[in-house]
Amino acid sequence: MMDLRDGLGRIGGDLTASSVEQADRDLALGRRAARRRRTVQAAGGSLAAAVAAVAAISLSVNAGPPDGVVAGPPAATASASPSSLRLVSYSGTQPEYYTVDWVPQGWFVQYSDRAGLIIAPDEAKNPSPGVNPSAGPLSDPRDVTGKISVSLSSKDWKRLPPGVKLTKIGDHQGMVLDNGGDFGTGVVLLLPGKGSIDVQFAEGIGLSEEQMLQLAAGVHVSPKAKPAVG
Amino acid sequence: MTERDEQFHDFALARRPGMVHTATMLTAGDRHLAEDVVQKTLASLYINWSKFRRADNPDGYLRRALVNSLTDERRLIWRRRERSAAELPDTPAAGGNAEDDRVEPLRKALKQLPPKMRAAVVFRYYYDLDYAETAEALGCSQSTVRSQTARALDRLRTVLKSDLPEPMSQHGVH
Numbered sequence: 001m002m003d004l005r006d007g008l009g010r011i012g013g014d015l016t017a018s019s020v021e022q023a024d025r026d027l028a029l030g031r032r033a034a035r036r037r038r039t040v041q042a043a044g045g046s047l048a049a050a051v052a053a054v055a056a057i058s059l060s061v062n063a064g065p066p067d068g069v070v071a072g073p074p075a076a077t078a079s080a081s082p083s084s085l086r087l088v089s090y091s092g093t094q095p096e097y098y099t100v101d102w103v104p105q106g107w108f109v110q111y112s113d114r115a116g117l118i119i120a121p122d123e124a125k126n127p128s129p130g131v132n133p134s135a136g137p138l139s140d141p142r143d144v145t146g147k148i149s150v151s152l153s154s155k156d157w158k159r160l161p162p163g164v165k166l167t168k169i170g171d172h173q174g175m176v177l178d179n180g181g182d183f184g185t186g187v188v189l190l191l192p193g194k195g196s197i198d199v200q201f202a203e204g205i206g207l208s209e210e211q212m213l214q215l216a217a218g219v220h221v222s223p224k225a226k227p228a229v230g
Numbered sequence: 231m232t233e234r235d236e237q238f239h240d241f242a243l244a245r246r247p248g249m250v251h252t253a254t255m256l257t258a259g260d261r262h263l264a265e266d267v268v269q270k271t272l273a274s275l276y277i278n279w280s281k282f283r284r285a286d287n288p289d290g291y292l293r294r295a296l297v298n299s300l301t302d303e304r305r306l307i308w309r310r311r312e313r314s315a316a317e318l319p320d321t322p323a324a325g326g327n328a329e330d331d332r333v334e335p336l337r338k339a340l341k342q343l344p345p346k347m348r349a350a351v352v353f354r355y356y357y358d359l360d361y362a363e364t365a366e367a368l369g370c371s372q373s374t375v376r377s378q379t380a381r382a383l384d385r386l387r388t389v390l391k392s393d394l395p396e397p398m399s400q401h402g403v404h
Contacts, residue, residue, distance in 0.1 A: 004390060007336040008356040012255040018246040026242040027235055029269060030276025 035204075084206035087214060097225035098150065101218025104207060107148075111141035114226045116151035118144060121205075146202050150219050154195040154227040157188065166190070170217025172197075176209065185209065187216035195227050234279050242272055249296065255352045256300055258341035263303065270299040293367035297349055339389040343382055346370070350378045351386070 085104040094100065095112030103109075103119055110120035124138040124147075138146055157175075160166070166173045172189035174196075184203035188196050199216040201207060207215070231239070246268065253264035253271075274295055275282050285291040340348050346368050353364040354375070361372040368375065 004336075004351075004355050004386065007333050007390070008255050008340075008352060010333045011259045011337050011340065012251040012356075013259075013261065015247045015251050018243050020243065022246065023239050023243040026246065026269070026272045027239050027276070030238060030273050031235075033273035034277050 085211070087207075087211050097222045099220040099222075100150075101220075102215045104148075104205075104211075104215075110147070114152075114224065116149060118142075119148040119150070121146070144200065144202060146205060148202070148205070148215070149200045151198050151200075152195065152221060152225050152227040153198050157190060157196055169213055172217070174216070176213070185212060187212055189216060189219070191221070197221060237283070238276050238279055241275075245292070246272070249292070252293075252352070252357075253296055253300070255340075255356060256296065256345070256349050258343075258348060259337045267296065267299045267303055270303065271295045274299065287366075290363065290366050293353065294369065297346070297367055297369070300345060300349075335389050336386070339386050343385065347378045347382045350375050351382045354379050 087102045088105045090100045090103045090109075092103075092108055095109050095117050097114050098112065098117055100109065100117070100119070104121070106122040107119050108122065108125070109117055110124055111118040118141060120138060120141075160175065161177065164175050164177065166175055168174075169187065169189055172191070174187060174189040177186040177188060184205075185201045187199045187201070189199070190196050197216070197219055199212070199219060201212050249268045249271065250261075250264055253267045254261055257263045257267065271292075275292075282288060282291055340351070343351070349368055350364055353359045353367050354361075359367070361375050364375045364379075365372045370378075
């Protein structure tokens with residue numbers, strides 16, 4: 001027989017002391033998160049004009065600014081809303097299982113497989129002087145930090161998150177999800193009977209929501225693509 | 231280094247081990263996920279440092295932040311994909327000895343519980359929080375905590391084959 005409390009404690013593992021170096025890393029990550037938050041807050045004003053121009057639907061999942069998210073149909077052009085990034089037609093080699101119409105200027109498809117792809121900024125392959133190109137999340141093709149990820153999901157979304165309503169996004173019904181905190185924004189495009197396309201935008205990358213919707217609407221899935229397990 | 235940075239640094243140095251311990255229980259022994267959750271929680275605390283410092287109940291604030299980070303982490307669709315693609319093993323917190331073999335059935339049973347139900351068990355029966363404190367950490371009502379813990383204990387009872395606390399009592403409340 002096992003006592004529940006004793007079992008839980010064993011699952012929690014040993015309490016090992018932290019190090020000054022670890023605290024240094026935590027502090028550095030905290031500072032970085034704060035900078036990203038400030039970037040998003042600074043970009044927040046640009047959303048207002050875009051939202052006023054379209055039939056917007058409030059889709060806030062986590063209440064309160066600056067995490068509230070408002071979604072509307074994508075704009076006709078890439079430059080309709082001011083932001084720190086501009087969308088351009090993707091001219092690089094298309095991934096095997098997906099077609100991407102739009103990417104932020106200077107970004108590229110860093111990784112792809114049957115279940116999805118990752119779009120990363122140019123500095124992932126051309127790092128600044130003094131940056132080790134083989135280290136860090138940007139250069140890791142499986143790390144989504146600071147990037148845009150597209151994944152095919154088998155989730156049918158028959159039950160929507162509280163407060164979320166479907167809206168028209170490109171050719172699809174879809175929704176915008178505020179992932180909260182430092183987790184950025186997700187745009188979900190429903191594929192009736194086939195699951196969904198999930199496009200995740202890391203927080204603070206500099207795209208307006210209007211641009212996120214436009215980019216997501218420009219993702220097309222090959223019949224050969226397959227959702228990830230799980 | 232600013233005063234805020236110094237305070238945060240000292241806090242992280244002192245409290246991180248306990249946060250990882252708690253997060254590992256909340257994730258049913260997934261140490262990798264627990265580390266991620268703690269990292270996100272600390273980043274969130276740094277952003278909201280003055281609010282955290284002003285909180286009437288800093289420990290309660292911290293528990294709530296951990297649960298929110300765990301919820302956020304699970305919301306990341308890509309993360310689930312990434313983990314499955316990497317074919318990570320269903321790794322217990324430790325492994326390879328008789329003690330670990332004893333705890334493994336409990337860990338697996340906990341893993342089957344929904345995250346907030348699992349968190350209710352951890353806060354109520356490991357940390358001995360009362361229903362009000364547990365409800366505050368989970369962002370739900372006390373009645374929800376009661377029903378969640380009752381259902382959780384029903385499930386765990388068959389695994390542990392031992393006498394578990396009566397879910398409707400205030401067992402162990404400090």
